[in-house]
Amino acid sequence: MSIGSTASLVGDKAAAGVRPRHLPGWMRKTARLLLGLAVTALLWEGSVRLFGIRPAYLPRLSVILAAMAATPRAYLDGFVRTLAETLIGFAAGGAFGVLIGIAFFRLRALREMIFPIFVVSQTIPVIAFGALVVLWFGNTLLAKAVIAFYLTFFPVTVNTLLGLETVDPKLVALMRSFGASNRQLLLRLQLPTALPHIFVALRLASSLSLVGAIVGEWFGDTTGIGVLLLQAMYTENVVALWGALLAAALLGTGFYAVVAAAERRLVFWSAEQ
């Protein structure tokens, strides 16, 4: 009976999996994404032509892409540079946020002393902070990464703490009764419980770290998407400005998608996407 029902279940799955399960997955998603992009591109191109929108506001997509293709070096270099700053800041901010979150969870006194200062630190306008950081670290890649770090660590800290606090005390008591050490408790129970919360913050942090990198580049640099944006503004070159915006959008959504994919992989048990 049980073997039969298992077999029929497997059979059902195999039957269902022939078409929509094997081919789809990433392929159907990619197809849908490409279709969405194509529709957006057509709408953009079409509405600019149809309504006669002045290029000073919104140039045609084809014009922007042609301009980008004419000087691919600047965009490519800028993209790679900003990506590096974003990734370093994100990694540092994420790691620091999780560690501090755990420390705050363990040491209540420490949290009550330092957490308010963290909150206040987040009201410091990032450009003022950026000006200081560029002064301290020089106009380097590191300075931009530090600014990205500053924007990233706070949400990760908050959500790590929040996630750790959702752990069921009865489960902790149970594991303790089996002689689990603090380390085991953390790695086997508390961190896995907090992981969905941490990933919500990491997704947010992925966009924030890009903001930090771009704003950091506004303090004078030679490569980067932020530099491209500023140069285009000073020369009032709207086509180049939109080109830089497209590059920023590509970087932002790409990075976000990577973090979200990692989330689906690591937090496979969570129903939330």
Added chain:
Amino acid sequence: MSTAAPSSSLAVQRGVLGAVLLVLCWEGLARGLHLPSYVLPAVSEILAGAWSKRALLSEAAGYTLLEALVGYGLGCLIGIGLAVAITMLPPLRAVILPAATAINAVPVVGYSPLILLWFGIGVVSKMVMVAMAVSFTVFLSTLAGLDRVDRRAVDLMRSFGAGRFSILWRLRLPTALPLLLAGMRVSTVRSVIIAIITEMLGAYGGLGWVIYQAVLQIDFVQVWSAIFVASAASLSFFGLIGLLERKILFWK
């Protein structure tokens, strides 16, 4: 409540202790090591600097707060309006949601140069930037709140003959209120920061402008005093909306 009160007063004490320790360390470090003011000026030096420049700073803060407040109000109206429109007219969802996501694919500050070109370097460009940043956050949180409504409660109200508007007014909006207000509270600090960032790229006045000028003149006492003023402004705006939130959500 009786158990919460002592522990929360302890938390306040510890928070004050932390702040005092920070200020003391800062002051001691800056004075003890004779750090030059471009590395880290002492707190007392910054406060004295802020006091001597109080006319300039308060005018700049007023300018920035005006931009932030107008933009914030506009952004909240747009965000809530769009979320309500989507809920009332579900077909709109397929248009507005992807459009909002596409616009939000670029980090908001990326639009600053474009908005400055479009609206000039006066106050309007800053208000537009703040409204953009605030409206998206408020839109998402309002939508999440409106969608959280219990399906059965809607069906119940409908079975008593309630129309769309009365379901919206009596059921959906009150249910959405906690999330909506949380989104509005988070947006306060954001609105001040976005105004300041946009001012840095070009403005006739405001805290961002003061900071940028001070950086160019390597006057770091003034940078820090402007930071202090900006933080104080953000925190009081945050506190004001937080207070409003507790008043409105009296049942929480």
